[in-house]
Amino acid sequence: MRWLWLQKTDSRRPWTGLPIQVPSKARAFFSKVLVSMVGNGHSTLFWSDNWLQGKSISIIAPSLFSIIPKKIAKIRTVHEALLNNRWIYDIRGGLTVGVLADYFKLWDCLSGFELHPLIEDRHIFSIARDGKYSAKAAYKGLFLGSCAFGHYKRVWKTWAPSKCRFFLWLVAHNRCWTADRLAKRGLNHPSSCPLCDQEPETINHLLVSCVFARIFWYNLLRKFGLDNLAPQPGLTSFLEWWEIASETVQGMVKKGLSSLISLGAWTIWNHRNRCVFDGQTPSLPSILRQADDERRLWELAGAKGLSFLAASLTNG
Known part of the structure; x- marks a missing residue:
């Protein structure tokens, strides 16, 4: 998870553009607890990150997200997606009733949303008090909701x-x-x-x-x-x-x-x-x-x- 955090928050590192081999459970956990505050939209993923009302589009519009190619969902930034509404062209596959309903719902959520070119995106590790990743916070987060063993x-x-x-x-x-x-x-x-x-x-x-x-x-x-x-x-x-x-x-x-x-x-x-x-x-x-x-x-x-x-x- 530290690798994922550094990849998201420190673009100066030469390996940030490379695919990182991280266990699927660690990646899934990280994606749930990372919240992004969008500025210029360059380091936030449009389809995958939690940036819109504190949620990811996969949660807001699950039917629509299901027909987005995974390769695109992994690389499309908010900046790229909002430029001339390019996110619309990412939609592939059949337009079912559920997909159309999610499309209009997402359109309403995006209406009036503006990027700020001079402000960098800010990423928050939501389960840490200071919003920054630490192994201690991640370890404690793995046990959220667990039952304590009294003896x-x-x-x-x-x-x-x-x-x-x-x-x-x-x-x-x-x-x-x-x-x-x-x-x-x-x-x-x-x-x-x-x-x-x-x-x-x-x-x-x-x-x-x-x-x-x-x-x-x-x-x-x-x-x-x-x-x-x-x-x-x-x-x-x-x-x-x-x-x-x-x-x-x-x-x-x-x-x-x-x-x-x-x-x-x-x-x-x-x-x-x-x-x-x-x-x-x-x-x-x-x-x-x-x-x-x-x-x-x-x-x-x-x-x-x-x-x-x-x-x-x-x-x-």
Whole structure:
């Protein structure tokens, strides 16, 4: 997009007249956010640029624009098009009712429009505060209208191996292959939770509502004096519980807790998979031992929050 911006705003560069290879999506985005204020009309494209009432003719008169040859639309400037109404001669193809209606509409829009020979065209990058292109403004513009992911920091900024953070991202978007998702697609699935054998399995049930999971969390957190933060009966959202628990503590304890919750969720998921695919029996001592072994490996790999919790336990 910077190349396109420089081509439009700095004609002194020797390459501005050459065709520039730019990805189609970048070119389309640029054409939507660039607004041209016409002076002499030498650097504004008549058919393609947003210059007439802040819009392009492709928007104002789409039927008429559809019969304009692309080669002409890419090079015809406003100055050339308005000279003796040359734009009329660019019209090719059948004159349908829609085309004729657009023709008269465009004629009305152009009536009274005058060029100013001594004033250069001015181009505005509309999504930037100062109207000038910047990579920062373009990058932000790519995310206009997108939805923010509220749990971004807890999922992606917590110290945990990449595979665990990716798993938590799947949890946040309900993309884990638990029984409820398998059932929706007509695939074989367990009739009840593999760990408690009491309720239908969903990812939130598996991580916080399951009796087995709640006992696991209580024992895992109790080791660090955080058992008061364990999920309580009636809780139905893993991420909501994580958010509430995180807001209860501060500093390094908060970092350690987030890593511990990430580790616990990852351990529950792996234990569940062993029960489903390997035929193992749910075992609380086994899953706690697995979590403890994994925690030590994380500490050795640089999980400072977990190391802080372990040190606090030792000092206490």
